[in-house]
Amino acid sequence: MDYALLGDGRCAALVSGSASIDWLCWPRFDSAPWFGALLDSARGGAWRVTPTRPATVERTYIPLTNVLETRLRTASGEAVVVDAMTIASEETKRDELVADHELLRIIRCDAGEVELEVVVDPRPDFGQARVRIEDARALGIRWHAGTTLVTLRAEVPLQLDDAGAVRATLRLHAGESVAFSLVFDADAPAIVPVLGEAARARIDRSIAWWRAWIGRARYDGPHRDQVLRGALALKLLAYAPSGAIVAAPTTSLPERDGGDLNWDYRYCWLRDASFTARVFLELGYVEDAEQFCGWLLHTTRLTRPELRVLYDVYGNEPGVEHAVPGLAGYHGSTPVRVGNAAFAQRQIDMYGEVVDAVAQVIRITGEPDRETRHLLRDFGEYVADRWHLPDSGIWEPRGPLHRHTHSRVACWVVFDRLLDLSARRLLPEIDTARFSAIRDAIRSDIEHHAFDPARGCYVGDLDTAELDASVLLMSYYGFHDAASPRMRSTYAAVERALGAGRGLFYRYDESRRAGEGAFWICSYWAVEHLARGGSSLAAARRLFAEAGAYANDVGLMAEEVEPASGAQLGNFPQAYTHVGLVSAALSLEARARRETAERRAQPRAEVRP
Numbered sequence: 001m002d003y004a005l006l007g008d009g010r011c012a013a014l015v016s017g018s019a020s021i022d023w024l025c026w027p028r029f030d031s032a033p034w035f036g037a038l039l040d041s042a043r044g045g046a047w048r049v050t051p052t053r054p055a056t057v058e059r060t061y062i063p064l065t066n067v068l069e070t071r072l073r074t075a076s077g078e079a080v081v082v083d084a085m086t087i088a089s090e091e092t093k094r095d096e097l098v099a100d101h102e103l104l105r106i107i108r109c110d111a112g113e114v115e116l117e118v119v120v121d122p123r124p125d126f127g128q129a130r131v132r133i134e135d136a137r138a139l140g141i142r143w144h145a146g147t148t149l150v151t152l153r154a155e156v157p158l159q160l161d162d163a164g165a166v167r168a169t170l171r172l173h174a175g176e177s178v179a180f181s182l183v184f185d186a187d188a189p190a191i192v193p194v195l196g197e198a199a200r201a202r203i204d205r206s207i208a209w210w211r212a213w214i215g216r217a218r219y220d221g222p223h224r225d226q227v228l229r230g231a232l233a234l235k236l237l238a239y240a241p242s243g244a245i246v247a248a249p250t251t252s253l254p255e256r257d258g259g260d261l262n263w264d265y266r267y268c269w270l271r272d273a274s275f276t277a278r279v280f281l282e283l284g285y286v287e288d289a290e291q292f293c294g295w296l297l298h299t300t301r302l303t304r305p306e307l308r309v310l311y312d313v314y315g316n317e318p319g320v321e322h323a324v325p326g327l328a329g330y331h332g333s334t335p336v337r338v339g340n341a342a343f344a345q346r347q348i349d350m351y352g353e354v355v356d357a358v359a360q361v362i363r364i365t366g367e368p369d370r371e372t373r374h375l376l377r378d379f380g381e382y383v384a385d386r387w388h389l390p391d392s393g394i395w396e397p398r399g400p401l402h403r404h405t406h407s408r409v410a411c412w413v414v415f416d417r418l419l420d421l422s423a424r425r426l427l428p429e430i431d432t433a434r435f436s437a438i439r440d441a442i443r444s445d446i447e448h449h450a451f452d453p454a455r456g457c458y459v460g461d462l463d464t465a466e467l468d469a470s471v472l473l474m475s476y477y478g479f480h481d482a483a484s485p486r487m488r489s490t491y492a493a494v495e496r497a498l499g500a501g502r503g504l505f506y507r508y509d510e511s512r513r514a515g516e517g518a519f520w521i522c523s524y525w526a527v528e529h530l531a532r533g534g535s536s537l538a539a540a541r542r543l544f545a546e547a548g549a550y551a552n553d554v555g556l557m558a559e560e561v562e563p564a565s566g567a568q569l570g571n572f573p574q575a576y577t578h579v580g581l582v583s584a585a586l587s588l589e590a591r592a593r594r595e596t597a598e599r600r601a602q603p604r605a606e607v608r609p
Helices: 090-095 197-214 224-236 270-282 286-299 349-365 370-384 405-423 432-449 469-477 485-498 509-513 520-534 537-548 575-601
Strands: 004-007 012-015 021-025 033-035 045-051 056-061 068-073 077-085 101-122 132-135 141-145 148-154 166-173 177-185 322-324 336-338 499-501
Touching: 004 077, 004 224, 012 077, 033 045, 033 101, 045 068, 068 101, 077 166, 077 197, 101 197, 166 177, 177 197, 197 224, 224 270, 224 575, 270 286, 270 349, 270 575, 286 349, 286 370, 349 370, 349 405, 370 405, 370 432, 405 432, 405 469, 469 485, 469 520, 485 499, 485 509, 485 520, 520 537, 520 575, 537 575
Parallel strands: none
Antiparallel strands: 004 012, 012 021, 021 033, 021 045, 045 101, 056 068, 068 077, 077 101, 101 166, 101 177, 132 141, 141 148, 148 177, 322 336
């Protein structure tokens, strides 16, 4: 994927390697796209900036930010496109009127002379929405779709063509720049941001905001650039008004190029979001993790203690899954889907991830409130009656339910964490004797029925004995020591059967047979296992470097990797993959600190004269 991601904590845009904005859903992640060329170049619409002469392109995020710079070099000169979804502080909002949603592009010439064509072509909902276009002159070009309004203003004359696209030709000399502002408003009248120096100040404020946020990250290890980029990407997937964290900002990017494994990931999966919250916490972002926990409490009020697999950013059910007819799809991969039917599945493992994330927050913040304590107790009671049931599991296949090992381990996590909180006097409401007995019963079931003595490894499914990379999470959760004989032999079996070479792993046997890509986070689970004692620190670091080599030029990662070509597959960027990278890097650093401390603690040999 040659895309970079922009965002403002409410929605996201994808910018191609040629400075074209090909994806933008407004006003939130799961809204219909205003630019959708990512999935259909003819019907989707885009915002293109194109040199009129051949050009080479380089791009990078401005250091420690989510503000993008794309540098276009031609024979006659050099231009830079600076892209940001602007962010305003509360102080700024008090001082001036600012739009809630602004996509700001500033094009400047750094050397010589450059001529560029700018085309802004919104196609709301792939051209299916009824749009009224208005040239409001000084107030900009306006696209009205129902009650919503999108306004474009620029520091150059704009021409509206018969197809409803806006065009401008720029001829810039060194030192000159032009600002374009695209603003979304749910209802007219709209706020029209000031251009000129005020627009450049909004870029500067956005840069300052991102640097202030990332500057609080608690990590200074050897993989700092990757970790901070991963954290910045994850922050872009958090919906600031509620605390929900989406799995990815896109829909229908295929897991198999040209195939039909195309799903809508613009929702909050409790499992993925819980992993993300834990990573935020480990990096020192306690308030981000707390915000997710607060969203969880609010979201589950109507169904607790039963959880749904996924929710929209306000905690509602996503729309019914359906295919959008007539779209070309990414690289011809159809159908293009909206909504996700996994909502209704039974995935018992997510209770473990949710309880683990909430427990981690409580250990840092102190005594939980009454509602949180009751919620955790109710989760325990719910899982106590259901841990033995088959489910769809972590990979949510659309077929028969099975008794997945990972789901059983996650159920063990529920009781292990609740009992730990009780021992710390933070959760007095639970029946410790009952929960302790259930925890022991789950462990016994896993030890006796999920371990295959003939192969010397844990299998992923008690019904079919298929191998599954998710068993490597046993050491992550503390179910097994990574250095134990069973875990070492399990890793060896997983590597033999699911290893795809060059640091990649398939997620389970059937995905390998079906020709899917390697599932990227599995590489980082393997790194975690090695870093936690499954092998040497050097081996873990080598695998980490191999897995990270598939990231794109701005450090972003999709869901999967095609092993033969190294191409990224699946929705992009994927929260899960960046969570895996950050968590693995933190485990590597913890192992390095531990080994350093152990070496320093060893008595020095006596030197005789």
